[in-house]
Structure formats: structure tokens, C-alpha cells
Amino acid sequence: MRIYIPENLDIFELTHNNPPTFKPYKLDKLCYILNLINAIPLMDKDIQGEDFIPINAKKLQDKIQNYKQYLDYLELDLKIIESDNHYVVGEKSKGYRLIEKYRTPVKPFQVVDFTFRKKLKVEKNCKQESVKHLDFATKWFNDKLQIDYDYVNAFLREEHLLKMQDRSLWEYDRIRKKQKHPTNQMIHAQMSAQRLKCKDYNLMLDDNVYRLHTNLTNMPSRIRNAITYDGQKLYSLDIKNSQPYISTVLLSRDFWIEQKNEPNTPNALSISFREPQSRKSLSFNKLNDINNKILNISHIKIHSNDNYIMLGEIPQSLIDNEFQHYIDLVVSGKLYEFLEQAFQKELCIHLKDRKEVKAAVFQVLFTANQFKGQVEAAPKRVFEKMFKEVYDVFAKIKSKDKTLLPRLLQSIESHLMINVIAKRIAEEYPNAPIYTIHDSITTTEEYVDAVEQIMIEELSKAIGHPPKIAREVWCKSNMVKHLETLKKKTKAVA
Template identity: 60%
Template sequence: MRLYIPENLDIDQIVYDYPPNFKKYKHKRDKLLYVIHLINALTLYNKDLMYDDFVSISAKILQDKISNYKEYLNYLINVAKIIETDNQYFVGSKSKGFRLTEKYRCEVAIHSISDQTFHRKLKVERNNRAVSVKHLNYLTKWFDEKLEIDIDYVNKFLAEEYALKKDNKSLWQSKKVNNYGKVEVKYKRPIDQLNHAKISAEKISRKDYYLLHDDNVYRFHSNLTNMRSVIRNAVTYDGQKLISIDIKNSQPYLSTILLSRSFWIEQKNEPNAPNELSITFDEPKKSSFSSFNNINKNNYKGDGRIDERMSISHIKVHDTDSYIMLGDIDKTLMNNEFSQYINLAVSGTLYEFLEQQFSLRLGETFSNRKEVKTAVFQVLFTDNRFLGQEDAKPKKIFKEMFPNVYEVFRQIKSKDKSLLPRLLQSIESYLMINVIAKRIAIEYPDAPIYTIHDSISTTEEYVDVVEAIMTEELTKAIGHTPKLEPEVWCKSNMVKHLETLKEKAKVVA
């Protein structure tokens, strides 16, 4: 277990100058460093945290590792002045946030844990992750010695990128966030991006793999899923380039299944029935079915292979979800409006169409595709009540153009705004992991495969067969042929990224 701390932090000198006087300390310097480490490390599992000035750290995470964590926090904040807090805590929704003080916002260095008792405590979490992916050996087995990253090239790239970005805020990655009806722009600080990428690359270089199958939307998380996409270009398998096959406009594409008459969310009225949202697939129709949750635990053979006699027709989004009835929507909804939305989503041109409509009706232009995607995600995934806000203009325009499509999505989110994205991600996870990747593993056992949520990466030798299986299985499940986009991971993409930054810097200057 390694910790990542600011390279200019001399914890021994600080402890010497300001001796901790609380009970149970006894030179537990590793625990002090662990708290500091979390501020950098948590972004490895959710890179969007880099948009926040303060990284929220739950009390449970700290309590599990350090029983008297409050005393450590107090020392680091008020005595050593290494970290600071926003002191904002809301029960059930937000933990207190922490960040390094300005002096220590610099490149990280690696610290090895010397306290073996504390090291064993940290290993418990790793063992729990290993249990979560035990049934996914056909995915995890490719995280081996042959997966490599050119770390020297990455570090050189990061140094050049940081030099371009650090004093030029126009180059910083940003996104618009709606905060209680007020839209604000948030940025990723270049030093945070550098450290995130440096740690990600270092872990792959050391074969220190983070593998987890979550129990929320059943996604498979790995070192690759949360790595900055530009850094993946330095990753190879057995010396071969990897090629990613992405579903274009994946969330809108998957959402078309909710507009099909043969695929409805149904309400079950049986007494004492478990609360679950169930989604019925067209194919197959002959098997007895279990929930997505149960098949992960119960329907694998001893050698890790799925029992092909069991199929899934129900995806359980969450135990506490309420039932939703969409069956009362008028059957005439399968009309030109539905067809137009489906055609745009399936062809992969929905973002371009909506960008044109938003620009036409709002008189605004989008600087890049990410801004368009953010606007579309606002339409699909924000709370229904957001429609009344001034900044909800894209959402209102979508409702005007696709009123019945909007109504389907509105009903799904009527009790919980997170339900639609979780529902789509659960469908995505099932199809990519349990159907497509599993079939590839059975038919082409020598094909290296890496799932990154809505995409699968493999070597050039297997690109055609992976793409064919993805097309066939997605078409069968969703009812429409997807638009797939292959992208080669290669260092020339990193060169282009730097060239683009240099051009933008010239324009600003």
C-alpha cells in the first residue's frame, strides 16, 4: 500500500516542530499521511471530484481506519496547518470537504507505509474489492503483467501540459454546474489533473490494480475506467496498441429502449413483493428469470462461467426504489416524434441535432462537444423541478420538440431524479459485462478485453469480432443497431492534445 502526499511535505519535521499531544498517537505518522493522501486518492475513483474546491470525505471512511480520526483532523487543520475544511456537513447528502492548504498544492510523491498493523487494516478494503469481482475473472484476468504504460512518456507529457495550463485559466477544463438554481462554472486545477494522471500511471506501471464491481449500477471499475482518456493513449497490452470501440451517444441510444412498446417498466402488485424496477427484454423469452442482483451472486458456475440456462429479463436498480407505471401512456405515442428521437439517438447524431436547435433558439454557441453533452445531460437527468429555472432553457426546448419523450423520462424521474441515469447505467452494465464481454470471452478466449462502461477495448487482431458481437447483441437487446466508433489508443493523440492547447494559448495571447 502506497500513499501519495505533497512532495514538499516533511511530516517528520512538522511532527518534531509541533508534537501531537493527543492520546493514541504514539508516532502513528502513517495515519497522518493517510488522511492527507485521501484528498489526492479519492479523485482516482471519481475524477469529477477535481471540479470541487474541497474533496468530501465521509466520516465512515476515516472511522474505519482511524478510531480517533477527529484528533488527527484537528492536528492537521489547526496545528500543522496542512489541510483545511469547508466545515459543510449535511446529513445524508454531504460529508465535510477537505483540501490541502496552498503551500502543499504541488506535485505528489510516494510514501510507503511502515506501520504493519495499519497496513493490514488498509488491506481489508482491498480484499473486499477482490470479493466483488470474483465472478468476473474473464475481465480481471487481463489486468496482468502484459498490461503496460510508458510512464516516462506520460510524465514528460504531464510536465509539458502543466506548464501550458498552470498560468492560463482559459485552458483549464471546466463545466457548468447548477447550484440551487444558479449556474456556476467549475474548473479542474492543473495540479490536480497532473497528480491524478501521475498516480493512475504509476499504479498501472507497478501492476497495482484497482478492480471493483459496484452494487449500485453494477459497473465494473478499474484503473482504466477513471483514468484520464488522454493518458490511456500510453497504455498497451503485450506491446500491442489497444483500440476502443465506443457506443456513440450511448445514454440517448440506450434510452430508446424505454420508448418501445415491447419493453415497459411494469408494476407488480403481489403482496410482499420486493420493491424493484423490472425491465422486460424482448429476447430471450423462454427462460425463468432472476434479478440482475441475484445473477451476479448465484448464477455463476464454479469455474467463473455464467450458467447459460439463466437469462436476465429484470434489472433491479435498487432495493429501495418505488414502482413506476408507464403502461398508462397512450399507445399512440409510437409516432413520428418517437421515431425522430429514436433515429437521431441510434444514428449517433442527437447531440449535433440538439446543438443546432439550442444555438438556433437560444442564440448561443457551444465551444466543444463536452458542452453539448452537458446540455443534453441536463435535459435527460436533472430534476423535473429544474424545468422552472431560468437556466433550464435547453430542457424546455427539448420538451417542446419531444413532449411525449420528455413525459416518459419525467415519469421515470418523478420520485427520484437519479433513477433514469441509474436505470440506463444498469442496462449498460448488464449488456456490456454480462452479455457482450461474456460472449467474447467464451467465443474468443484469447482476446484481451477491457470494458470502460459503454466501450470495450481490445487489440487490433480482435477489433472486428468484438465490434460484430457488440453490434449483434446491442441490436438484439435494444431493438436498434448502434453506431459504434473505434478509436486507437496511441501516443500521437497525446501529441495532438498538446498541439491543441498550444494553439488555444496563442489565440488567448
Template identity: 60%
Template structure:
């Protein structure tokens, strides 16, 4: 795409504001870049462009959209707009669905607007210096290796849909060129130290270039020339969900004090563990010895203020005394997915090709709307209710007013434990240990991997009441080579 040649041949006729090429390229960039921050968009084809997002940068954004779509025919629209729910979606026309190339912003005024946005993100992570400081020039990626990998992967997938990534719940594929550009953008940003760091205001996750990157591409990332090793919580969402089955979690309390009469959420400013120093952890242990329950409590979790109308005190107190041991034992022992996979096969005739598909089915069971229960696709959900009726009822009541509350509550718990407790403790006790949180995992160098795993195990056991299953994964370019070899073998079978 030569935007200068295209606009020369078909000059824009804007009414009030002068046309600026940077603004046109920014809109095209959003179509390519937004899937970087919401990977679900890679299954959709069309990328929704929020009017407020555009208006903040481009006053006459509608003129640009019209010009790009109808005059230059660079983009096309799905024309699907639902007020307050869905923005119109856009994608590049087929001619321009090719490998992206980076261009610099040259307009000073527009550059200032983009800088203002970067400053807002920087402000959101100002209190997380113990995480952000590791995004420095020592964090490197082998860009040449990544680009060669991506081109080979694309050539293998391009004309062989059997190799495309498929989402069972959406019944949609990831388009290989969009996947290619997504990975290329994320790799180039690390290579030029263009770091995207954000602490979101929804579930308080820490987003970074690494969280937004395809997991296979992380294998080309090193720190100070050293390989990185990630430590993951296996079955993290089911594991964290076990704390929701504890009555003590729902009892509103101030730190170190119980109120057995109340079973509700406090939406006031939460009583968070500050961890200003190692003395905080000694204090926690001291209070535990005196009989305080160390498990996580709802009062410690920061809930988004928009959820203040949702009171979970409606959960039946007698329900919290029900029998949950079968579900908890399966989760804690790491066997829930395997158990459900076998049950789905025996009772529903559903066979899964890989663990990723089993996980997607379990997420459908846990996180879809209660009203989804009546649909034919909800057979796994109905079976889960038969197998774990009381567990299902707790999750159902949590989602009774808002289907998204259960996944957001679990993500808020995850964020609190991984960022505010575990990563902060590591930074205090081992300030020289590089740490990169990737939602339910932490990556570090080989020197510190044993220490990080020990702290993760201690703090999660304390907070959830059960020890986690942790798994290590070494980031190595060998994994990328092995992945390509698997694709080549699969392509022979598919042909």
C-alpha cells in the same frame, strides 16, 4: 511536505490513541486520491471526507483532522456540512498543492486495515474473472512518457486559465495541479501493478484503473507490447434511452414468456441471461425464430434494492404507444447532438465551442430534476420538451420519485449489456482476446478489434432493437503529442 519534520517541530497531543504518521498521510492521500474515483470532485476544490470512511480506518480521525488543519496547517476545511447529504470538504493549503510523491505504509496494523479493504473489492469482482484476468503484468504504461507529458501540460495550463477544462453546467474549472496529481496517481498504480478493481452495488459498473484514468493518459497504455483500440458506443446514453420508449421493455416477464397485462418493474432477483456457454446464444436465436421478442426487458436488469419503493408501472400505458420515431431516428443515425446543437443556437442563441459542451447540455436536459424546469438555466430543457413532448414525458415520469433514477437505470442497462452479455460472449468464443471494458466502450488489441466490434453490434442491435453507431479510437502516444500541440496553439491565441 516533510511530515516527520513537521510533527517533530509541532508534536501532536492526542488523548487516547498514539499518533501514527501513516494515518495522517492516509487522510492527506484521500484528498488527493478520491477524485480518482469520482472525477466530479476535480471541479469542486474541496474533497468531502465521509466520517464513516474515516472511522473505519482511524478511530480518532477528528483528532487527526484538527491536528492537520489547526496545528500543522496542512489542510483547510470548507466547514459545510449537511447531515445525510454532504460531508465537510477538505483541501491542501496552497503551500502544499504541489506534485505528490508516493510513500509506503509502514505501520503493520494500519496496513492490515487497508488490506481488508482491498480484499472486499476483490470479492466484489470474483465472478468477473473473464475481465479481471487481463489486469496482469502484460498491461504496461510508459510512465516516463506520461510524467513528461503531465509536466508540460501543467506548465502550459498553470498561468493560463483559458486552457483549463471547464464544466458548463457547474460553471467551474478543473484546477491543473489536481488534474496533474490525478493522472500521476493513476499512471503509477498501473506501473506498479496496483490494480483497483470493483463491481459497484449502485449501477453495477465495473471500475478499474482504466475507467478511473484520464482518457488522454490511456494512450500510453499497451498490452503485451501491443497497442490497444477502444470501440465506443456513440451517443451511448441517448442510444440506450430508446429502449425505455418500448412498451415491451416495461412488461414484467420471465425469460421467454410475456405478460401483456403488467406494465411494471420487478425488484425481485432478476432473470439474467447467464451466458454459461455458446449454447445460450443459440437458444436465444432459437427462441427469436419462434417469435419471442429479443429486446432487452426490465426483468433482466439488476436494480439496486434501495429503489424497491419506486414503481414505474405508473407510466401511462397509452404514453408508450406515442410517436417516438423522430427522436429514435436522430439517435440511431447519430444526429441527435448535432440537431439539438442547431436548435439551441437558433432558438436560444446558445453557441457551443465543442462537442463536449453540447453533450453536457444534453445531459442537463435528460438528467436534471423535474423541478429544475422552472429555472432560467433550464431553457434547453424546455426546448427539448417542445421538440419531443412524449419522450420528455416518459423521462419525466421515470424521474418523478427520484431524479437520479433515469441516469442510474441507463447505467444499469449499459453495465448489463457490456459486462454480462457482450464481454462474457467474447470471453467464451474468443478466450484469448484481451478485453477491457470502460463503461460504454471495450478496448482490445488490433488482432481482435474486428471480432469485438461485430459482437458489440450484434448484441446491442438485438437488445435495443436498433443498430448502434460504433467508433474506434486507437490508443497511441501520438494522440498525446497532438493534444499538447493543440494546447500550445491555443495558448498563443489566448495570450
């Protein structure tokens, strides 16, 4: 069982010179806590920009009963970690970080204690069980999947050096409204590369939106360029503007009319635009007339807590001109350009790049309805003005829970990419390596055309409109270009 600790940390010498005064004590457990500080952000990108990483006390206690003594030993005696000393019961766990000296790339550490290994193995087995039925998508994590680890290490160190020399190169976290620290980014990237190099595969299907999380989904896209399969280059096929694209299916009445007798959908979310008594009046023929090719809510597996949400009555026909305008812009790939012009006209602001426009669209999709009144919600109000009926549908879905819309979109994405597209690829091209990375699929050059065609066919049938697919080859030249771009920006500022 392998965990990871800072590469410049001699934990044996430190603990020998300043031994613990409490029992029971195991070095493996001490290192496991250090591992968590770097490992937790890999599974939760939302906290990668945090200075202090929240560690759930209850989950930690399940593995280390006297965890508080270990934390105090690390913080007060060994002085390896620091705490923000801030927690809110039921809301926020206390945060920890390594002291600056140990914010470095990591090295593997073998857990040898039999009892503790057994506890960690139970957790790993649970993850493996969650993907047991997805062998067609997970079996490609094997010895043929290689990463040029030395090249990645050299790349990350040079990237880090450039950013530390010029703060204007630091990436901006639009959610937390602060810059991302290059050291944290380097550590997370290097750790993800280290795990792939060591064949330490971390595969899990979450039980919230049923996304497949793997070593590739947890890895920064820029270092995926150093990965090959059986010596072959890999090609990624991404759905352009995937969230707005998938959202168009929510504007179809057929999507929301629950189909009865759908097999294998015990946790399907059932949402209706009509009151229950009105839906009962739908004739048998009317239900049978629904185009079975279009994705239906009955096909989507949603967390059981959302087993039934009532949206109420939509006052106008679900398909109208306002919807069509939005759909046309999304399908043509022009939504972001349209909104950029609208923001400039209505708000007299010019967004710097496509990322900022995308962030504004995500604000519309993912923030609570009540947020609309805030000063910074101006883009949300502009979207409502441009697409009133579309906004109303999205707002209705989020009326009781602001997270329902993004979770619904992600669940639809997971269903289509894994259960429909990846499964069909596996059946028709059993020798095609396939890796799903949320809204994209990666394969080798031999199969890239066939995979793209299947993606277009299945998405067109399910959503009702053909997607725009972006094809990109993973190669080291992309990493070289990235560094050259950073150098040019530095010279431009100078």
C-alpha cells in the same frame, strides 16, 4: 499496502520537528488521511473539480477512532492541510485540501503498522469480492499491462505549465459552472498513472448501478494513450452517444413488460406502463410473443431500493411517430446536430461545440422535472417541445426520484457491456485482452475487428437498433497532438 502522499512532503522530518501530543498515534494513519484527499476524487469524478474534498467522518472513524485529533494535528500544528469548515448533517461532509505547497504529484508510501494494514486489507478484500465473478474481465490487469510513467509525467507537467500560463486553456465544469484547476487535474492524472505503474489495481463493482470501476475508468483518457498490453497498442471501441442510444430501448413497450420466471434476477427492477390489474389480463400467448432478443427490464439488476416503481398508464401507443423521429436521429448519430439547430432557432443561442450540446442533452436526462421552470433550463424546454412524448416518458421515470433515469441507463449499459458483450468475447476469444470502460471496450489490434462485430451484434439485438461505434487507437501521438492544440490556442489568443 501502498498509499500515496505528496512527492515533496518529508513527513518524517515534519513530524520529528513537531511531534504529536496525543495518543494513540501512528504515522501510517496520518499519511492515510493525506492519501484520501487525493484518492477520493479518483473514485468520484463528480468531485474532481472541488477545491475542498469532502471526507466522510463516519467512514474515517471506522479506520481511525480518534481521527479528529489527526485532522487537527495536520491542519493546526503541521499546517499541511486546510478545511472549508463547512458541513451539513446528513448532506455534506467537511471538506479538506492540501496547502498550495503540497499540491504536487504523489509518491508511494508503505503502510507498515500491522493492525492498520489489516483494516485496509479488509476494505480491499471487499472490493475484490465484488468482482470475483468477473474474472473474465479483470484477469487482464496483470504485469503485461504497462504504462510509460516517465512519459506521462513529462506530458502532465508540460500540459500543466501551458494551462497555468494561459487561463483560457482551463477546462470548464458545466455542472458546477466553474473552471477546473489544472493543478488538481494534474495530481489526479499522475496518481492514477502511479497506481497503474505500481500494479496497485483498484477494481470494484459498485452496488448502485453495477458499474465496473478500474484503474482505467478512473484515469483521464488523454494519458491512456501511454498504455500498452504485452507491448501491443490498444484500441478503444466506444458507443457513440451512448446515453441517448440506450434511452431508445425505454421507448419500447416490450422492455417494460416484466417477464416472469427470469433466472438470477432477485433484484430486478420491475416497471410497468400499466396498472397491476391490467397487466394480469395480458394473455399467456401475448407474453410469449415478446421478442426475447430485445432487452427486458427483468434482465437488469437495479439497486434493491428501487424494487418496484409504477409509471402508470401511457395515454397513446408507446411506439408512435414522435418516438420514431427521436430514435431515427439517435441511431443515425444526428441527434446532437438536430438539437444544436433547434437551440439556435428557438433560443437564439449558438453552442460552442459538441460538448455543450451533449451537456444540454444530459440536462434533459439527468435533472429533476421541477428544474424545467428555471431560467437555465431553456434547453430542457426546447427538447420537450421537439420530442413531447419522449420527454413525458423520461419525466415519468423521474417523477419520484430524479436519479432513477440516469441510474437505469447506467445499469443497462453495465449489463450489456459486462454481462453480455465482454462475457461473449471471453467465451469466443479467450486470448483477447478486454477492458471495459463503461460505454466502451478496449482490446489489442489482433482482436479489434472481432470485438467490434460482437458489440454491434449484441447491442442491435438488445436495443433493437444498430449502434454507431467509434474506434480509436491509444498511442502517444495523440498526447503530442493534444499539447500542440493547446499551444496553438495560446498563440491564437496572444
